[in-house]
Amino acid sequence: MSDGYIRLIPTDLNWQPTPEAATAAVAYVARLFADPGDSVEQVDHEFYDRVTLIDAGENTTRITCSRCDGDVDLEWFHDLIEEQGESFDDLAVTVPCCGAVVPLDSLRYDWPVGFARFEVTALNATRARYELADRELADVATLLGHPVTQILAHY
Numbered sequence: 001m002s003d004g005y006i007r008l009i010p011t012d013l014n015w016q017p018t019p020e021a022a023t024a025a026v027a028y029v030a031r032l033f034a035d036p037g038d039s040v041e042q043v044d045h046e047f048y049d050r051v052t053l054i055d056a057g058e059n060t061t062r063i064t065c066s067r068c069d070g071d072v073d074l075e076w077f078h079d080l081i082e083e084q085g086e087s088f089d090d091l092a093v094t095v096p097c098c099g100a101v102v103p104l105d106s107l108r109y110d111w112p113v114g115f116a117r118f119e120v121t122a123l124n125a126t127r128a129r130y131e132l133a134d135r136e137l138a139d140v141a142t143l144l145g146h147p148v149t150q151i152l153a154h155y
């Protein structure tokens, strides 16, 4: 049984909301999946001390280099995360394709990933239209106090 996550993150990778705003955003997202026939296993939020990879799990199947347009070996990416974890003081890495030093958030991921110090997560949410609509993202942004984007992850 695999898990699906909707991960809502601020568009600014260093930005964090107040705890009150985080709680309000979680309550709002939980209500989005509260109609009859809809469901969600858990809605929660997480603050991170450092900039953290908000990955998309198995949804990411290809990464290309922002410098040389070459393929970045997925194995290299997974090894990097395994070795140094998902949190970063500095996103700059030396990519294997061309040896350039580029920030991880400049690489092109075939399925969006993000980098953030805060997220709201919804686990195994089900409804007719799975992901959040633009209007709903705008509501979350208003509650948090900063624009947000969504990462759809699958594990």
Ligand SMILES: [Zn+2]
Binding pocket: 065, 066, 067, 068, 069, 070, 095, 096, 097, 098, 099, 100
């Ligand atoms: Zn390259």
